[in-house]
Amino acid sequence: MSDDVVLLERRDATLLITINRPHALNALTPETNLALKRAFDEASFDDAVGAVVLTGAGRAFCAGADLKGVAERLDAGDTSIGDDLRKNYAPLTRAIRTSPKPVIAALNGTAAGAGLSLALACDLRIAAAGASLVVAFVRVGLVPDAGCLFFLTRMLGLSKATELAMTGEPISVEDAMRLGLVAAVVPADQVLQAAIERAQQLVQLPRQTLALIKRGLERALELDLERTLELEAALQNLAGQTHDAREAMHAFVEKRAPVFRHTG
Amino acid sequence: MPLDSGHGMPYEFVLTETRGPVGIVKINRPQVRNALNNQTIAELVEALEAFDRERAIRCMILTGDERAFAAGADIAQMADAGAVEVLEDDRFTQWTRFRAIKKPIIAAVSGYALGGGCEVALMCDLIVASETAQFGQPEVKIGIIPGAGGTQRWTRSVGKVRAMEAVLLGDPIRAVDAERIGLINRVVPAGAHLEEALRLANVIAERPPLAVRLGKEAVNQALETSLSAGLDYERKLFYLLFASEDKREGMRAFLEKRPGNFTGR
Numbered sequence: 001m002s003d004d005v006v007l008l009e010r011r012d013a014t015l016l017i018t019i020n021r022p023h024a025l026n027a028l029t030p031e032t033n034l035a036l037k038r039a040f041d042e043a044s045f046d047d048a049v050g051a052v053v054l055t056g057a058g059r060a061f062c063a064g065a066d067l068k069g070v071a072e073r074l075d076a077g078d079t080s081i082g083d084d085l086r087k088n089y090a091p092l093t094r095a096i097r098t099s100p101k102p103v104i105a106a107l108n109g110t111a112a113g114a115g116l117s118l119a120l121a122c123d124l125r126i127a128a129a130g131a132s133l134v135v136a137f138v139r140v141g142l143v144p145d146a147g148c149l150f151f152l153t154r155m156l157g158l159s160k161a162t163e164l165a166m167t168g169e170p171i172s173v174e175d176a177m178r179l180g181l182v183a184a185v186v187p188a189d190q191v192l193q194a195a196i197e198r199a200q201q202l203v204q205l206p207r208q209t210l211a212l213i214k215r216g217l218e219r220a221l222e223l224d225l226e227r228t229l230e231l232e233a234a235l236q237n238l239a240g241q242t243h244d245a246r247e248a249m250h251a252f253v254e255k256r257a258p259v260f261r262h263t264g
Numbered sequence: 265m266p267l268d269s270g271h272g273m274p275y276e277f278v279l280t281e282t283r284g285p286v287g288i289v290k291i292n293r294p295q296v297r298n299a300l301n302n303q304t305i306a307e308l309v310e311a312l313e314a315f316d317r318e319r320a321i322r323c324m325i326l327t328g329d330e331r332a333f334a335a336g337a338d339i340a341q342m343a344d345a346g347a348v349e350v351l352e353d354d355r356f357t358q359w360t361r362f363r364a365i366k367k368p369i370i371a372a373v374s375g376y377a378l379g380g381g382c383e384v385a386l387m388c389d390l391i392v393a394s395e396t397a398q399f400g401q402p403e404v405k406i407g408i409i410p411g412a413g414g415t416q417r418w419t420r421s422v423g424k425v426r427a428m429e430a431v432l433l434g435d436p437i438r439a440v441d442a443e444r445i446g447l448i449n450r451v452v453p454a455g456a457h458l459e460e461a462l463r464l465a466n467v468i469a470e471r472p473p474l475a476v477r478l479g480k481e482a483v484n485q486a487l488e489t490s491l492s493a494g495l496d497y498e499r500k501l502f503y504l505l506f507a508s509e510d511k512r513e514g515m516r517a518f519l520e521k522r523p524g525n526f527t528g529r
Contacts, residue, residue: 215453219395222440234456 006035013050022058027066050203064113100211106195117146127173128188206244285469287315297335322469336379372461391448400436472510473528
């Protein structure tokens with residue numbers, strides 16, 4: 001296995017990003033986060049990449065921030081946790097949310113703390129049966145971070161988000177699926193394959209439109225109905241100008257399969 | 265097709281185009297993210313003035329490209345300047361000319377609107393931004409302050425509290441935040457800013473030109489005077505419009521439930 005903390009592999013139009021610190025349950029360090037952010041940034045501008053799958057090497061998806069490193073940096077007085085988040089986490093969360101490509105988390109194992117935040121920043125989550133999700137932070141005296149408060153409240157509503165955030169207890173991915181956090185639960189040995197298959201299905205769809213949908217969903221989270229109606233009109237104008245939308249409409253009328261070219 | 269600059273030379277750093285009643289001026293120095301050197305400023309003011317004089321044009325749009333509306337003054341041009349050079353600098357004369365333009369100008373912003381670029385956007389009457397746009401006054405970071413109206417127009421648009429933050433910290437704000445605090449009119453998805461600006465410009469172009477012109481003048485006057493003087497000023501412009509053909513046509517069309525046909529008379 002490579003020494004790189006983040007591995008990149010292309011499977012057709014899908015980019016597979018693997019957090020590769022299995023001995024540390026893929027705990028996040030400034031180095032992993034920078035490598036992840038760069039990978040997402042590059043994928044965002046790479047026309048050959050249609051979708052991204054994010055997973056972890058070994059038995060965990062990601063155990064969250066590398067607490068040993070955080071404690072050392074705090075003791076040495078070189079950082080505050082707040083600045084650590086601003087510098088090492090916020091840019092990564094932003095990179096995933098602003099990426100025009102769909103990002104699927106393949107939860108091969110536990111996602112805890114900032115590892116869960118990372119999974120929630122993705123667009124879809126496919127989980128291995130038996131894995132668990134843990135908000136965790138309160139257990140080490142900390143507040144949920146790296147976007148966790150935003151994603152949990154929006155995805156679950158305040159009541160359930162409060163329960164998970166205040167107890168920090170694990171929930172099974174089966175329960176998470178019932179709550180809507182996880183799109184599918186599959187046998188552990190099939191999770192990566194299932195996520196990649198889902199990605200391959202997405203990349204067949206008009207990619208410019210997927211990007212517009214992602215942007216629209218992102219904005220709609222913060223908007224009222226009036227502004228959302230206006231946003232939809234503006235996005236639809238852009239979508240309607242693409243070759244693929246015209247092609248799809250013609251194909252529908254002509255009762256044939258559309259041929260998308262994802263550009264123009 | 266570049267328009268004539270008035271000196272028999274086509275513009276070098278701006279492109280102009282008309283779409284029906286709308287005149288578009290595009291800042292075009294992509295290699296330096298549309299940094300505003302003196303020539304660019306002179307050209308964009310001249311292009312806007314030319315549209316202002318043209319009777320068929322009823323509204324203008326000022327824009328840049330996807331990456332930058334305008335990324336500020338050309339620092340390379342200012343790095344070695346002393347106080348006297350800046351005092352004699354022609355650019356401040358140009359900004360005075362910009363203020364005298366009578367037809368509405370819509371800024372269509374994508375990417376950077378920083379420093380002088382942000383100030384130019386604030387000189388316009390409406391600002392439409394792509395969600396990728398960033399607005400800010402980073403001058404403090406290089407030892408100066410905004411010099412083309414930034415300290416004054418931010419304060420008038422969003423109040424002292426937000427203006428201080430922009431001017432003292434120098435950090436840019438995102439388009440959605442700029443909309444929320446009232447610095448700009450609206451945010452649209454990336455790539456849709458020019459289209460939205462055109463939509464608004466065409467709406468304005470259908471309105472009676474004299475009412476649009478005097479409406480702009482009256483609002484701008486509000487920034488200059490006391491309320492009582494402003495109200496007096498408004499009333500005089502109001503009376504004036506009652507002498508126009510478009511007022512008669514507008515009210516008749518309203519009563520007859522049909523669109524007005526306005527001539528600007």
